[in-house]
Each structure stands twice: as structure tokens, then as C-alpha cells.
Amino acid sequence: MSWAVRSGLEPIKKVAGIIKDHLLGILNAVILPAEGLNSRIKMIKVRSKVSATEAGLGTDLNSV
Structure with missing residues (x-):
């Protein structure tokens, strides 16, 4: 998430914060x-x- 904060793009920062919070x-x-x-x-x-x-039928169902 740190790359999102460093991106400088507010919408990306906002989404990163929401993801971190939740x-x-x-x-x-x-x-x-x-x-x-x-x-x-x-x-x-x-x-x-x-x-x-x-x-x-036995117990080995993998062979069926």
C-alpha cells in the first residue's frame, strides 16, 4: 500500500486508506x-x- 500513498494521486491514496482501514x-x-x-x-x-x-463398494472412492 505504500506505493499507493507515494503515488501522489489522491484517488489512489483514498482507496489505499479505505483498504488499510478495512x-x-x-x-x-x-x-x-x-x-x-x-x-x-x-x-x-x-x-x-x-x-x-x-x-x-468399499471405502476407496478415488479408484472409482
């Missing part, structure tokens, strides 16, 4: 949904392995 919120908005999606994917994998085992 950086934690921006990161939470980007990172946390990704973590939630990762958790859902893991749960789907676990459920599919249980279903495959119950159906007698």
Missing part, C-alpha cells in the same frame, strides 16, 4: 467463506465414504 473485514469476507466451503467438501467426502461402505 483490511481485516476484507480478509474475513474472502477467507472465511473458503474455509466454510472446505468444511462442506470434507463432510461430503465423509458421507460418501459411509454410503459407499454401506452399499458394499
